[in-house]
Amino acid sequence: MKPLILWSALLLCTPLQAAQLVLELGAGSRTWQTAELLAHPEVQTITISDDVSYKRDMSYRAVPLEALLEGVKADDHLQAVALDGFAAELSAAPLLNRNGARAWLAIEDPSRPWPKLAQGKPSAGPFYLVWTNPQAGHISPEQWPFELASIKRLAPVAERFPALRPDPALASDDPVNQGFALFQKNCMACHRLNAAGDSQFGPDLNIPYSPTEYFGEAFLKRYIRDPQSLRRWPQAKMPGFSSSVLPDTELELLLGYLKHMAGRKQQP
Structure with a gap:
């Protein structure tokens, strides 16, 4: 099969809503595909009360974020960048917590897309940083980036x-x-x-x-x-x-x- 034909065939076999999340963490850098994250050993269904973006209770398939932040330390600084240019500056310590306020990467399943954020707008996917028990960590709405594309370890602001x-x-x-x-x-x-x-x-x-x-x-x-x-x-x-x-x-x-x-x- 010629390369162009093979490439076209691969595109036709790829779900249109499948996506990838780029983690630039130094030694722990990698790119995660939607299917890989949905099959992650720590993935589970979580319920978010009064979701910041949807303004109502929501359920997601999600992975604890600390499970993906290989090599990241509490005093590191991270930046979460969304598809629309939103760039949240995040201290790593709260993202690594397993108790109290806990950060999760919610993953939009292409076969079960999330609701639109509003008429004429997309959903919060393909990836969305959400929190359980956010009040315990004094979590700001700006610490809930949606349409997430990458997470990077950077020098402090x-x-x-x-x-x-x-x-x-x-x-x-x-x-x-x-x-x-x-x-x-x-x-x-x-x-x-x-x-x-x-x-x-x-x-x-x-x-x-x-x-x-x-x-x-x-x-x-x-x-x-x-x-x-x-x-x-x-x-x-x-x-x-x-x-x-x-x-x-x-x-x-x-x-x-x-x-x-x-x-x-x-x-x-």
């Missing part, structure tokens, strides 16, 4: 993107540095700042202006809590951050970092 760093004269436990940590957890999956970051999803939060410069503080807090209460349009994607996810004290720290960085603009 401050090393990769110096333009995001607060004034180096500040103490490590300064409130501004605490706000920087919250920015990484809650904002970097969608937003850049000073043109620094890997996300291709949302607008820059400092160039040309910080939202702290054009929003009054009360309205900015309201916008973070419930974006569509101020700006409503069908294509809006920013989730609201409730006080259970981002307590008032943490919201103040986050705004403190943004205000600080408004004075440290770096033009791209």
